[in-house]
Amino acid sequence: MFEIVRFGRHTIMNNTMTPKQHQQYIEAIKSNYAGLKRNIDELVLTIRTKVSQCNPVRLLSFSADMFLVSLFGVDSEIQVSREKVPIARMTEYIQSILVSSPNNFLDNGEKTDPSEMFYSIQGDITRLHKLIDQFYMSWGACLPDLYPKWDEASIKTVDPYPVCRTQVS
Numbered sequence: 001m002f003e004i005v006r007f008g009r010h011t012i013m014n015n016t017m018t019p020k021q022h023q024q025y026i027e028a029i030k031s032n033y034a035g036l037k038r039n040i041d042e043l044v045l046t047i048r049t050k051v052s053q054c055n056p057v058r059l060l061s062f063s064a065d066m067f068l069v070s071l072f073g074v075d076s077e078i079q080v081s082r083e084k085v086p087i088a089r090m091t092e093y094i095q096s097i098l099v100s101s102p103n104n105f106l107d108n109g110e111k112t113d114p115s116e117m118f119y120s121i122q123g124d125i126t127r128l129h130k131l132i133d134q135f136y137m138s139w140g141a142c143l144p145d146l147y148p149k150w151d152e153a154s155i156k157t158v159d160p161y162p163v164c165r166t167q168v169s
Contacts, residue, residue: 001021030141032138040131040132043124043128047124047125054105058114062118063090070084093125143159
């Protein structure tokens with residue numbers, strides 16, 4: 001389907017699909033749209049529920065600490081690996097939930113260790129980022145179907161890199 005060649009610092013990718021294979025690939029991507037959207041919606045609700053049950057200060061402290069840990073051995077934030085991006089963005093996401101949702105935290109004097117819940121939230125946020133990556137490809141392939149009145153120029157305004165809609169030569 002794809003050929004990938006590396007020359008030093010440069011990587012070249014070539015699509016070797018036939019037009020029929022390309023169309024089948026696009027249809028497969030499109031067929032994932034509804035399921036991915038549903039999974040993302042459910043996961044967002046799960047994360048919001050968990051975050052609202054936590055001590056906000058301790059949760060934000062945990063997320064900031066996890067970001068610092070993810071930077072060990074990294075000279076610049078730009079060098080954060082793709083796998084660590086969700087951890088790097090976790091604090092921002094938690095902050096947005098805290099300011100937009102009621103907090104249901106019940107202070108029990110910290111008799112229970114909240115770290116299990118914190119790590120669970122971190123795992124959920126990591127899964128959410130992976131789903132969003134998959135969703136974006138599916139959504140881009142579905143744009144003409146979702147918005148039939150949009151012309152190609154309008155679609156390119158929203159999705160300037162129409163990977164899934166390009167024609168195979």
